[in-house]
Amino acid sequence: MLGIARRGLRLATGLVLGAVLAVAELPLVVLSGLSLLCVFAWPRGRRVVLNPLAAAARALTEAHRRRLRVYVAADTSDTYAYHRALQYLSLRWGLGVLGALVLGAALIGAAYGMSWVFILLLSDVRHPGTLALSSIGGLFLLFLSLQGTFGVAGLETRLARYYLGPSHHETLERRIEELAATRAGVISAVNDERRRIERDLHDGVQQRLVALGMLLGRALRSQDARRAEQLLRQAHEESGQALTELREVAWRVYPTVLDEAGLRAAVETVAERSAIPVRLDYALATEPDTAVATVAYFVVSEAVTNAVKHSGAGRITVRVAPGEDAVLVHIEDDGSGGADSSGSGLFGLARRVAAVDGRFRVDSPAGGPTTITAELPCA
Known part of the structure; x- marks a missing residue:
C-alpha cells in the first residue's frame, strides 16, 4: 500500500510538471504552424524558421524525456527527428491540460471528502445528511481522480514511445546488449559460486575429513584400549561435524x-x-x-x-x-x-x-x- 502511495505521488508530481510545460508547448506549436505556413513555398526562409523552432522543440522534448524517466519510469530514445518531436508536442499539451484537470479534481475531491472534519470542529451541523453526502461524493471524486492519474501517466508513456521511440531496431539492439551482458554475468556468477563451493569444501569439510582419518589411524595404531576408545569417540564427533558442514554447503548450493x-x-x-x-x-x-x-x-x-x-x-x-x-x-x-x-x-x-x-x-x-x-x- 505504501508503495502504491509513493508511486501515485511520483506520478502526480510528473503530471504537475507536464501541466507547467504545456504552458510553453501550446504557443510553440501554434507559432510553428503559422511560421511554416507562411514560408511553405520559400525554401530559404523555411530553413531560417526551422532552426530556432527545432532548437526550442528539442529543448522542450528533452525536458519531457527527463520528466518521464524520473517520475513515470518511461525510457525513450534520444535519436528522434525534429518533425517527430514537433508532432509529439502538438499532442502532448492536451495531455498536460488533462493532467491538470485530473489533479484539480483530486484536490476538490479531497477538500469535500475532508470538509466534515473542519465543519464539525468549527460550527454546528444543521444538515448532517447533506454533509455526509458531500463527503462521500468528494471521496468518490478523489478515488476517480487518483485512477485518472495512473491513466494519464499511461497515455503519456504511450505517446512518448510512439513519437520518440525507441524504434523496433533500437529495442532489439538494446535487448541484445542486455542479453550479452546478462550471459557474461551469469557465467561469472557460476564461476564465483564454484570457487566459493571449492573454498567451503577445502577449508571446512576436507579439513574435517583429514582430521577424521588421522584420528582413525591413531586409534588403529594404539596399543591402549582406553586410548583407542577415546580416539574413536573423537573421530565419531569429527564425522558428525563434517556431516553438518557438508549439509551447510549443500544448503547454500541449493536447498x-x-x-x-x-x-x-x-x-x-x-x-x-x-x-x-x-x-x-x-x-x-x-x-x-x-x-x-x-x-x-x-x-x-x-x-x-x-x-x-x-x-x-x-x-x-x-x-x-x-x-x-x-x-x-x-x-x-x-x-x-x-x-x-x-x-x-x-x-x-x-x-x-x-x-x-x-x-x-x-x-x-x-x-x-x-x-x-x-x-x-x-x-
Whole structure:
C-alpha cells in the first residue's frame, strides 16, 4: 500500500510538471504552424524558421524525456527527428491540460471528502445528511481522480514511445546488449559460486575429513584400549561435524526444501536459521515458477547472511509480495548501513536478478537502515 502511495505521488508530481510545460508547448506549436505556413513555398526562409523552432522543440522534448524517466519510469530514445518531436508536442499539451484537470479534481475531491472534519470542529451541523453526502461524493471524486492519474501517466508513456521511440531496431539492439551482458554475468556468477563451493569444501569439510582419518589411524595404531576408545569417540564427533558442514554447503548450493515445499518454506527456513530475529511477511497467493523462486530465495538468503555478518542489526524484516506481473522481494535491517553494492555478495545477487530480467536496488546510507529490493518479473 505504501508503495502504491509513493508511486501515485511520483506520478502526480510528473503530471504537475507536464501541466507547467504545456504552458510553453501550446504557443510553440501554434507559432510553428503559422511560421511554416507562411514560408511553405520559400525554401530559404523555411530553413531560417526551422532552426530556432527545432532548437526550442528539442529543448522542450528533452525536458519531457527527463520528466518521464524520473517520475513515470518511461525510457525513450534520444535519436528522434525534429518533425517527430514537433508532432509529439502538438499532442502532448492536451495531455498536460488533462493532467491538470485530473489533479484539480483530486484536490476538490479531497477538500469535500475532508470538509466534515473542519465543519464539525468549527460550527454546528444543521444538515448532517447533506454533509455526509458531500463527503462521500468528494471521496468518490478523489478515488476517480487518483485512477485518472495512473491513466494519464499511461497515455503519456504511450505517446512518448510512439513519437520518440525507441524504434523496433533500437529495442532489439538494446535487448541484445542486455542479453550479452546478462550471459557474461551469469557465467561469472557460476564461476564465483564454484570457487566459493571449492573454498567451503577445502577449508571446512576436507579439513574435517583429514582430521577424521588421522584420528582413525591413531586409534588403529594404539596399543591402549582406553586410548583407542577415546580416539574413536573423537573421530565419531569429527564425522558428525563434517556431516553438518557438508549439509551447510549443500544448503547454500541449493536447498531441497525449495523443490519439495516451495518458496515460502525455504525463506521461513532462512528466517529460522538466522542468528538475528527475522520478521517474515510472505504475501504470495501462488507459487512462482522455478527460476523466479530460486532467485527470490537466494536474494533473501544472501541479504540475511550479509546483515548477520556485517550490519550489526538487531532485527531484519523480509517481505515477499506480488507486484505488477512480478514478485517483489524486500529486505530491510536496522543496522549501521554503508553496505557496498559492488561487493561480491550483493553484486552476485544483482547478476542473479538481471539473469531473469529483474531489477535490483540497494539503499544503504551511513547509519542505516539498509534496504535491498528485487523486482522479479514472472509470466
